[in-house]
Amino acid sequence: MLLPFRLARPAEPVFSPTARWGLMLIVLFALSVGAAEAQTSAGQPGILATIWKWTPLLAQGFALNIAISFLAMAIGTAAGVPLGICQISLLPPLRGGSWFVTQFFRNSPWLVLLFYCMLLLPFEVNIAGHIVPIPGWIKSTVGLSLPVMANMSELVRGAIRSIPAGQWEAADALAFSRRQILWMIILPQCVKRMTPPWMNLYAILTVATPLCSVVGVSEAMTLTRDALASEARNELLVPMYLYLLAAFFVYCYPIARATQALEKKFAVK
Amino acid sequence: MTEPLIRIQDIHKSFAKVEVLSGISMDVAKGEVVCVIGPSGSGKSTLLRCVNALVPIDKGSIVVDGQEVHDPKLDKLALRRKVGMVFQQYNLFPHKTALENVMMAPVHVLKQDKKEVEARARGLIKKVRLEGKESSYPGELSGGQQQRVAIARSLAMQPEVMLFDEVTAALDPETVKEVLLAIRELAEEGMTCMIVTHEMGFAREIAGHVYFTDRGVIVEHGPPKEFFSGAKDPRTRQFLSQIL
Ligand SMILES: Nc1ncnc2c1ncn2[C@@H]1O[C@H](COP(=O)(O)OP(=O)(O)OP(=O)(O)O)[C@@H](O)[C@H]1O
Ligand SMILES: [Mg+2]
Secondary structure (H helix, E strand, O other), rough: OOOOOOOOOOOOOOHHHHHHHHHHHHHHHHHHHHHHHHHHHOOOOHHHHHHHHHHHHHHHHHHHHHHHHHHEEEEEEEEHHHHHHHOOOOOOOHHHHHHHHHHHHHOOOOHHHHHHHHHOOOOOOEEEEEEEEEOOOHHHHHHHHHHHHHHHHHHHHHHHHOOOOHHHHHHHHHHHHHHHHHHHHHHHHHHHHHHHHHHHHHHHHHHHHHHHHHOOOOOOOHHHHHHOOOOHHHHEEEEEEHHHHHHHHHHHHHHHHHHHHHHHHHHHO | OOOOOOOEEEEEEEOEEEEEEEEEEEEEEOOOEEEEEEOOOOOOHHHHHHHHOOOOOOOOEEEEEEEEEOOOOOOOOHHHHHEEOOOOOOOOOOOHHHHHHHHHHHHHHHOHHHHHHHHHHHHHHOOOOOOOOOOOOHHHHHHHHHHHHHHHHHHHHHOEEEEEEEEOOOOOHHHHHHHHHHHHHHOOOOOOOEEEOHHHHHHHOOOEEEEEEEEEEEEEOOOHHHHHHHOOOOHHHHHHHOOO
């Protein structure tokens, strides 16, 4: 006779999905270091030692990634908020124009926008007789801020539309002007709703910054490739890129966690 | 006889070819309280919204205190400071405290002195029996409390007329009483009121005149005693028998 067997109850997940992903990354990194170590011929420095040697340079590159992400986020937000507000304007040309700009930049590949900015922006400008060069990383920052602006514009429009019509109606009945309603009643309520998706957008932007390596900016990805080229050791390839991945993970994971926590907090209220 | 404070004459309103108001007329004298009752979708809310120009009318005329509401040159601010409105869903501003909700419009729309407004606002909050809740946010108040803040917020503009659109419909029976009490006190002080309600007992007690609307027209109207005991039209009778 067969005994009814009991299915083991799935254990409570100890780690969140993202944390497990991070853990996997570390395990993978350790495995790849081990595997690479095995291929290292006698007399060559160890894999970890080599990675350690390049770390200061890679950190410099990574700092540039962060700088680009901050700046592109600032520019994109500053331009995206007014663009989003224009999308609900009562003036048809303004509404239509801002809608078009938003859709255009939201649906263009980021890399294509980067190339366009590299090509179209001058490499130097003349400010009151002074020749001021524009370095490549600034141009690529502008390139990345365009899709950020478009996504921000949609966030603002969506947040405004998600405020119940009763808020407009009540404010109208109290004789507030449209401008006052927007600035004093609607937008303050939008800030809270927009914060989690705004942080999410920042995390997406940050992991997109290595795109700048394609247009020749010396950020972490470019420097990793340079380091690999100068070492000329095939077994370094996998651990080195995993090392870079881990750096991005360590930076972005807390942001993702904070976003989730905020979402939960706002959902309760 | 003196000129009524609100004179509505043969107004028509359609939304996308569907006529919601098909020729409504009524006069409301200063200090009078009228109740509008009728089945859902009969145009009661639309009627109130026309009076403070939240909804433009297609035909007819509404005059409030000598001002033609649908004159294109109308100063909406001047009209809306005269006509307060309270909604079924309270619509308080959730990011502002009760006191700030009450103070906002007089300070920013009428540009009145903040100290004066604050004193008045505190008085109004006390009047609707919410003393001590000044710094609570709407999310921390019960429905009945929120609705009373909404009434105080409207009163802070010192209107001459108050419009109430089913203000107790979203409340549980316990809290309905406290809101009705606030309205009753206002009416007794001589505030002109147009009240859309499903509370028949309340309408009978408070109204000087009751209007029954159905499909965009006024089917029957009269003083509450005659209206509730001697309704002639079969539609009115049917509605009253369902609801009482
Ligand atoms: N802004 C609008 N656009 C289109 N249709 C509308 C609009 N406002 C109201 N209506 C329609 O007009 C009709 C009357 O609506 P109204 O809200 O005035 O009715 P009501 O008598 O207040 O009903 P209730 O008792 O359910 O509140 C309804 O059929 C409604 O769908
Ligand atoms: Mg209604």
